[in-house]
């Protein structure tokens with residue numbers, strides 16, 4: 451297994467990029483030889499973070515989204531960063547079913563899904579500056 | 595069809611990133627609704643340009659590769675940029691079967707494949723600064 | 739995202755194909771609402787066998803359809819979710835509200 | 841990249857699975873050379889039915905194997921290339937050197 455690798459992806463906050471973003475991180479993660487379920491977990495978590503940037507960070511504009519993924523040993527770290535409105539109360543935002551959006555597809559379960567599917571989720575946000583979500587997951591070592 | 599989209603990917607010049615790079619550009623190109631053959635053409639051309647950056651631009655080091663893909667109307671533009679050794683004689687480099695590498699897998703057909711599979715290939719290079727390969731392809735308009 | 743609707747006696751089955759995320763949510767919502775309005779005397783079964791991916795955007799869409807159907811005095815059921823989709827359902831506890839059938 | 845080799849009378853058939861690019865080239869080269877050395881009295885057929893992708897790195901690898909086999913006084917053939925792989929072969933004119941069979 452290759453020991454270290456890192457990539458950076460910059461996207462626009464267009465909804466058609468949601469599936470693209472999760473595919474890219476999923477494809478990069480395959481270098482760690484994860485199980486299909488681990489790949490699905492990572493793709494789902496990335497989908498949530500990227501959708502949040504598209505829906506919440508840039509409600510009325512098209513902005514930049516930056517994704518950095520790092521492979522090290524059997525660990526993948528994914529950072530999803532936006533430069534949008536930011537989150538005022540992070541504790542509240544993390545609550546299951548809490549959502550500020552009136553869009554029906556926002557269930558308020560985004561952060562809960564990220565926390566369930568990844569080992570660690572760190573949120574760093576400054577109002578009017580933007581939000582960074584850092585996620586980490588260990589991949590099981592598979593034998594051949 | 596969405597009118598415009600652009601993405602940027604930064605990678606290390608590791609050979610395991612060759613398949614990742616072509617998958618990413620292929621996945622992005624699907625937003626133009628291309629045929630399977632058009633996707634294959636784009637992936638093949640990207641594979642050639644990225645492999646060149648890995649093999650030739652950084653022969654003894656690991657360097658950065660920057661890929662920018664832009665969708666506009668039914669046209670995809672892909673730029674593959676490195677900051678490596680550069681090309682002294684671009685005319686010569688474009689010749690079929692010309693290669694400076696003694697690696698057996700270098701057939702000297704990389705640029706010829708890019709030119710055949712894409713509509714336009716522009717090479718810009720400065721010795722000791724790096725190389726940029728810009729490729730363009732029109733996607734056939736398909737009806738539903 | 740494709741949806742095929744099959745109507746049989748007092749049941750409509752909607753087969754979802756593809757990926758249900760925020761991008762495709764609006765389309766899924768519209769298509770399911772059309773079916774619910776057209777067959778307002780039928781129960782709705784969502785067959786997710788061919789839904790390859792869903793994130794939390796899907797939860798909101800499904801709960802919204804459930805509420806609408808309940809207003810017509812009918813019920814909604816979920817069937818054949820794959821492992822990834824099932825995991826998102828499990829996190830949300832949606833099966834306490836919408837029943838899973840075989 | 842996987843290669844399965846089948847030996848039958850005076851023909852070895854090597855089935856290539858996966859993607860042949862610069863990254864996998866070295867492994868393909870080594871595995872084919874092992875087969876060529878082991879069955880040096882046989883002709884080699886490369887069955888590419890399950891080769892999903894190949895770029896120009898593959899041309900160099902195949903031409904190198906062809907030269908090696910010729911030194912043993914034997915021949916090499918290509919079979920079942922998919923559309924993408926075929927297109928790379930066509931650009932290079934490799935079929936003027938290595939024969940395609942059905």
Ligand SMILES: Nc1ncnc2c1ncn2[C@@H]1O[C@H](COP(=O)(O)OP(=O)(O)O)[C@@H](O)[C@H]1O
Pocket residue numbers: 498502503506507532534535536537543544545548549550551555556557558559560561562581794
């Ligand atoms: N990138 C972001 N920028 C600004 N606000 C965000 C961002 N991500 C999340 N939020 C806030 O946190 C809340 C909870 O997020 P989440 O749990 O993903 O649920 P949902 O997206 O369904 O609302 C959102 O409603 C929003 O107010």
Ligand SMILES: Nc1ncnc2c1ncn2[C@@H]1O[C@H](COP(=O)(O)OP(=O)(O)O)[C@@H](O)[C@H]1O
Pocket residue numbers: 642646647650651676678679680681687688692693694695699700701702703704705706725896
């Ligand atoms: N990114 C690059 N940086 C430096 N040199 C390059 C680059 N791309 C191509 N070249 C030069 O151009 C030559 C021809 O390239 P190409 O047609 O792709 O064939 P091959 O890669 O098989 O040698 C290479 O052998 C190399 O000398």
